[in-house]
Amino acid sequence: MASHPWARRTVTGTRPGRRVAFRFVAGETLAEAMAAARELHSRGLRTMLDHLGEHVETPKQALAAREAYLSALAAGADAEDVDAAISVKLTQLGLDVSVDACWANFEPIVQSAGEKDRLVMIDMESHGYVDRTLEVFARAYERSQHVGIAIQSYLRRSEADVFSLPEGCRVRLVKGAYLEPDDVVFTRKRDVDASYARLFATLLAREHAVDVATHDPTLIEGVRTRVDAFEYGWSRVEFQMLYGVRRDLQSRLAADGYPVRVYIPYGTEWYPYLTRRMAERPANVWFFISNLVRTSG
Numbered sequence: 001m002a003s004h005p006w007a008r009r010t011v012t013g014t015r016p017g018r019r020v021a022f023r024f025v026a027g028e029t030l031a032e033a034m035a036a037a038r039e040l041h042s043r044g045l046r047t048m049l050d051h052l053g054e055h056v057e058t059p060k061q062a063l064a065a066r067e068a069y070l071s072a073l074a075a076g077a078d079a080e081d082v083d084a085a086i087s088v089k090l091t092q093l094g095l096d097v098s099v100d101a102c103w104a105n106f107e108p109i110v111q112s113a114g115e116k117d118r119l120v121m122i123d124m125e126s127h128g129y130v131d132r133t134l135e136v137f138a139r140a141y142e143r144s145q146h147v148g149i150a151i152q153s154y155l156r157r158s159e160a161d162v163f164s165l166p167e168g169c170r171v172r173l174v175k176g177a178y179l180e181p182d183d184v185v186f187t188r189k190r191d192v193d194a195s196y197a198r199l200f201a202t203l204l205a206r207e208h209a210v211d212v213a214t215h216d217p218t219l220i221e222g223v224r225t226r227v228d229a230f231e232y233g234w235s236r237v238e239f240q241m242l243y244g245v246r247r248d249l250q251s252r253l254a255a256d257g258y259p260v261r262v263y264i265p266y267g268t269e270w271y272p273y274l275t276r277r278m279a280e281r282p283a284n285v286w287f288f289i290s291n292l293v294r295t296s297g
């Protein structure tokens with residue numbers, strides 16, 4: 001339904017649609033994203049900027065995405081008052097064209113991250129991209145250890161994939177956000193959660209830096225207890241959550257002294273991102289519909 005042109009028009013072209021969107025998206029410009037980063041920083045939260053967009057179709061679009069990421073890196077590095085990393089989607093940099101085309105756009109970002117001592121994380125997209133994403137990541141990591149990768153616990157293959165990651169690299173552990181066929185993912189929540197816990201234990205034991213990117217209170221509590229038991233555990237682990245999701249939990253963990261980073265999406269191409277957030281939580285759809293009714297009533 002979300003992919004229907006009517007749904008897209010209703011969300012992107014109406015005030016209530018945009019109001020819901022801007023609960024989860026910091027704005028359409030880098031300046032708005034940086035303002036959000038500063039506000040989060042003032043509450044003790046680290047940040048990660050995500051210039052929204054995916055599946056670009058032309059080299060020109062991929063080049064524009066590359067420039068946008070370079071600007072985000074520079075803005076984060078220039079601002080003394082924020083700790084902002086960036087996160088990239090490789091399909092925005094030309095992965096649908098070829099690994100080499102994508103690498104040509106990603107390489108300058110990797111280089112700039114090294115020069116500016118900034119972190120660049122690679123998002124994991126739908127399952128057809130995993131091999132190519134891991135390939136580009138391996139190339140990037142050889143060049144600079146300022147690059148990390150997301151791994152999805154709903155994917156059955158992730159349990160094997162984590163054993164072929166470069167030693168000690170930074171991994172963002174997520175459950176996975178795409179609608180995928182049953183033979184490639186665990187479909188029951190309890191299996192996805194059990195996989196998450198197993199992957200976390202494996203990554204920790206293999207001495208990776210791990211970003212625990214979830215809002216799931218049970219998983220967060222499990223991680224907290226486990227990492228508290230290590231003397232320097234929190235130098236390698238941080239919690240990560242999405243902008244606008246469980247703000248209460250973000251603040252509480254930060255106030256208790258835990259490292260928390262908020263993923264800040266921004267840009268004009270926010271519709272696909274928003275539909276994934278809606279799909280994760282039916283209450284978000286009700287929030288949208290009630291806003292629509294209230295505004296038109």
Ligand SMILES: Cc1cc2nc3c(=O)[nH]c(=O)nc-3n(C[C@H](O)[C@H](O)[C@H](O)COP(=O)(O)OP(=O)(O)OC[C@H]3O[C@@H](n4cnc5c(N)ncnc54)[C@H](O)[C@@H]3O)c2cc1C
Nearest residue numbers: 123124150174175176177213214215216240241242263277
């Ligand atoms: C920093 C970060 C980076 C991410 N990067 C990727 C990536 O690269 N690739 C990828 O596939 N996925 C990514 N995701 C999305 C992730 O895969 C999940 O789809 C998303 O985090 C929701 O799952 P959950 O782990 O919070 O657990 P869930 O079991 O889905 O949710 C647990 C609880 O969190 C709250 N919650 C979760 N989602 C929402 C929401 N949308 N609105 C309101 N409340 C919500 C609810 O209280 C819910 O009960 C990322 C997530 C984060 C936090």
